[in-house]
Amino acid sequence: METIKTIQDLIDSYKKLPGIGYRTAERLAYATLALSHEDKVAFEKAFEDADTKVKRCPNCGTYFDDVCPICSDPTRDKTTLLVVADSKDILSIEKTNGYHGSYFTLKGTLSPLKNRTPDSIGIPALKERVAKDGVKEIIVALPTDLDGETTAMYLANLYQNTSVHVSKLANGIPMGTNLEYLDNMTITSSLRGRVELTSSSAEKKEEEK
Numbered sequence: 001m002e003t004i005k006t007i008q009d010l011i012d013s014y015k016k017l018p019g020i021g022y023r024t025a026e027r028l029a030y031a032t033l034a035l036s037h038e039d040k041v042a043f044e045k046a047f048e049d050a051d052t053k054v055k056r057c058p059n060c061g062t063y064f065d066d067v068c069p070i071c072s073d074p075t076r077d078k079t080t081l082l083v084v085a086d087s088k089d090i091l092s093i094e095k096t097n098g099y100h101g102s103y104f105t106l107k108g109t110l111s112p113l114k115n116r117t118p119d120s121i122g123i124p125a126l127k128e129r130v131a132k133d134g135v136k137e138i139i140v141a142l143p144t145d146l147d148g149e150t151t152a153m154y155l156a157n158l159y160q161n162t163s164v165h166v167s168k169l170a171n172g173i174p175m176g177t178n179l180e181y182l183d184n185m186t187i188t189s190s191l192r193g194r195v196e197l198t199s200s201s202a203e204k205k206e207e208e209k
Contacts, residue, residue: 007033059129061087061105070094070103077101079136083126083155085109085143093141101139104129109147110154116147118154130164140168167196 007029014025035043057068070076080101084090087105107121130138140155142148156166
């Protein structure tokens with residue numbers, strides 16, 4: 001027996017979600033069919049609201065439905081900028097309550113093989129933000145894979161011998177791990193024990209004496 005087209009369309013829709021294979025999509029589709037009419041209506045409304053009400057902050061990249069809770073907070077330290085590759089990583093950091101600076105979301109990480117260049121991932125916009133806000137430290141919170149490390153070193157080289165310090169998360173983040181899969185304690189420890197990637201121009205002169 002072939003799957004009913006309407007159900008197959010629902011399965012195909014679920015398969016578009018990351019990490020969802022055919023079997024899982026099939027289970028979700030039939031679970032959706034088993035919901036009450038009221039729950040289906042609420043489910044549909046949640047999707048509609050997500051499409052029409054949720055916006056992405058042009059400044060930091062996080063999602064909001066009224067005003068950006070981060071960029072509208074006057075107590076945030078604008079001189080510290082934490083750089084992520086995906087806006088959902090901001091939520092992972094915020095859950096720790098261990099960081100009170102500002103954020104910038106790149107459009108992914110550098111990858112010559114995938115044609116992801118500095119311009120295409122938003123490095124020019126990052127440079128503008130650093131200059132505009134008088135940023136003193138950039139904290140790199142990118143995936144610990146090859147592309148993430150390449151991007152971190154690119155930023156370190158970009159601000160080498162300047163007044164802007166570049167550091168990255170450390171202490172307990174396994175290679176190849178994304179922030180969304182880490183617990184709050186590990187992320188907080190990584191923030192506190194971040195590793196310096198650059199030295200300032202003043203420090204460079206002091207070392208040469």
